[in-house]
Amino acid sequence: MKINTLVVDDDAIWKKVITKFVQMNPLLELVGVCSSAIEAYAKLAQVEVDVLICDIELPDMSGLSLIRSLPRPPLVIFVTSYRHYALDCYEVSPVDFLLKPLELDRFLQSIEKVRQRLLVAPETSTIAPYFFVREALNYIQIAYDDVLYMKAQENFLQIVTPAQSFFPILSITKMEEQLKGDVFLRVHRSYLVHRGAIASIGKNELTLRDGQVIPIGDQYRAQLTRKHIEGRLISRA
Template sequence: MKINTLVIDDNANWRKTIGKFVDIHPLLELVDTCDSAMDAYAKMMVHDIDLLICDIEMPELTGLGLVRSLQNGPLVIFVTSHANYALDCYEVSPVDFLLKPLDPERFLASIEKVKKRLTVASEPITPAPYFFIRESNNYVQIRYQDVLYMKAQEHFLQIFTRDKSYMPMLSISKMEEQLKGDVFLRVHRSFLVHRSAIAVITKNDLVLTTGETIPIGDQYRAQINRKHINMNVVSRRS
């Protein structure tokens, strides 16, 4: 991963110094250096910039003014000789605020923060798994993680969560077919249980984290041992 970086400082010596810091860092790609906020703005219209390393006190438009003007702009590290700007800068959520002269260790730590922010931003957000049931004329969304267990009731399926229960017209076998992954365990012809809700497994029953007891059907006992117990046993007592 290369982080496209733009350096902005109206002082030529500082542009050169900060540029060298960027050049020697293996994660950073120095796209350009700019002597003003307006010059930097023009460069951002042409190049994809991931990071601004920006002075604050500059003529015409300050570094803080530039960042305020950007919508969904790059990440920012402010670099300045004036510590009293720190509070003003944090209104735009910079990655860091560095004081001149630059300390190499602090600079490296700042780039680690940039790396972390970019990594988090690039990770896709996967919604928690869920299903819908029909209730009257509405469709109700229920997250897998909210369900404790499900119980077959003639032509209905009673779905128990920690807060309430639902009873759609649905067979337990049909629900088992629709559920994705290996989150729920069929433990009886009438019961599906969320695996994380199981606290204790006895010979004939499951005890849930809520204290409720669910019977184990004879034909499902081997499956419970295979899927839920054997692969997760860390110790045995005789």
């Protein structure tokens, strides 16, 4: 099994070192070497990439922002000279976080983690849940995890993602009935919120990770506490 690998680093010396490490490993197939996130974004649209070995500080946008911008990112190993980025990076679930200067044995450990991830049998993997909305003559597929929240309007529903909004003619109650699982929470008569998008919860409102503030309806507060907070609250003994 060859693992298609893309290297992204704007430092010429480290780009050469990482490229050499990749070429030394018989498991890896080097499909590109990029100096910026924009260059990498274009490359990802052209070739199939299994793992992205990516610096964090890049000239146009950060490596972290690059991963956030991808609807279906490949596995990623972050490399950086700065330890303080570690917590920020783990919100996008990287395979590993490597500090420069890189050591070959530590790099090989990361590649083994990638190999183990890719060895998961296809039949045991699941397709991320999604739904369709109709726009003109097209059916637009929207992954549950791409949705931040949904808001009831006069005679339609506004479905908000980081990239754009969709406006199907549908009631929020009907949408709630059709959604599978417990990914979304009704927090107000006019709002459904993706649980993974919540950053903080106050008495009368909650804040999403993008800064959007959503009201909490009185009749939904107990449900929000029961389903989303209870059992997950860390407190002192």
